Amino acid sequence: MKTDCQLCPYISTAAAKLAGCDLNLLSDNHIVVSFKKGDSIIKQGTYSTNVIFLRKGLVKIHITGPYSEQIVKLAKPPTYLGLPTTMGDKINQYSITALEDTEVCFIDMSTFRQLLKSNDDFAFEIIHSLCRYEIESFRRCAHRVQKQTRGNLAEMLLDMSKNIFNSDRFQLPLSQSEIGNLIDTSRESVSRMLSELEKDGIISMQGKQIEIIKKKSLELISQNG
């Protein structure tokens, strides 16, 4: 499925810098693909010559560690994915899996490179976003390590609320065991801490449905615990 990027409501900040023939080039050289919850979008170790633009949905980025698969982060639209692959050795360096029904554009690598070449604002935006990811990843690492589980769980809930769902009520997009994997703890600890937060009236849960009741308390836990 090909679409006219000119009309795309999901267009990225970077692509918004493109105009005229650049945008036509993009329109002519990408394919929109839908994925269902749980589908693998890219798989570490496989070959790829596409940049992926996440236009709709939610995905997890995960990487094989020395012992087990580790969720590195979640990504939501609009964002480019798989840049490192495309820039580097063409082998995917991590896996991406859909957490919800998701739509992405597969953009041919040579097209992408062409755009970088011909449009410096586009390149600048890409660099800008890569830099933001870097900072974010530094920050996350430092926090993950210096806090204990309770604080990390609180931080994750706040992050989902603020940055992903823009709401104090949302459906957890991960199982407890995946949450453990993301915040570097065990599935059992996640279960215990969630119950605890509920018992303390800080959140309420029905199944995977979360509501943050006392945001201030949660922020305090995130900062201090």
Place this chain on the structure above:
Amino acid sequence: MKTDCQLCPYISTAAAKLAGCDLNLLSDNHIVVSFKKGDSIIKQGTYSTNVIFLRKGLVKIHITGPYSEQIVKLAKPPTYLGLPTTMGDKINQYSITALEDTEVCFIDMSTFRQLLKSNDDFAFEIIHSLCRYEIESFRRCAHRVQKQTRGNLAEMLLDMSKNIFNSDRFQLPLSQSEIGNLIDTSRESVSRMLSELEKDGIISMQGKQIEIIKKKSLELISQNG
């Protein structure tokens, strides 16, 4: 101190893509500065309008976490530093401190941006390297978390040997407490584990001077421990 980039032996892969007037632009708009061991090169929270090119020496990148300063990684030449700052809000998002006597080029932001504009190979190289950092940081996080201290220490030693000093003998550029900070453990644990490795004849130490004796064993510990 201004220098002619054309003649610079430390020139980066990216800058090597520049030619003629681009290189002159760079030559005319940067300053080489020397730092002594321990000197702060950039400080988180301060204002900056320069990209920094690390041409000689060794630095640590550190970031203030919720409780304490955390060393994120070491960086060695040739590499650009402080890109995120320059691209983003002009406030340094992390600190950089010299671990050895170090030389850097301060490149004016507008010059750097001009180079990105006028030379797509340059931009491409910058993007390429940012992507490599991202992968590397994902990988490091996953390993750090899934291994225990012994394995992380072994990995750090191998990393220094292979990627920084290119030798099985080298001087530790960090104190044990800094090492602990880098590999997410306590100063005491670092001390204990180093002694252990020495007792087992895997490394030898005199002060900060390290020699890796049984590299195979160390690799095994790095992988399994």
Place this chain on the structure above:
DNA sequence: GCCATTTTGTGATTTAAATCACAATGCATA
């Protein structure tokens, strides 16, 4: 060379969280 400060070594104790074990519950699909 001397003194103050930082760094390192090592034992004893505490602790957060992993692991183990098993029951209960939910969810998907045949």
Place this chain on the structure above:
DNA sequence: TATGCATTGTGATTTAAATCACAAAATGGC
């Protein structure tokens, strides 16, 4: 609707590593 697999809840136990405490070395400035 029944059957099977994945997810969740919770107690008991173990464990890696932090913390505490203190001594010994090393380092750097004067």
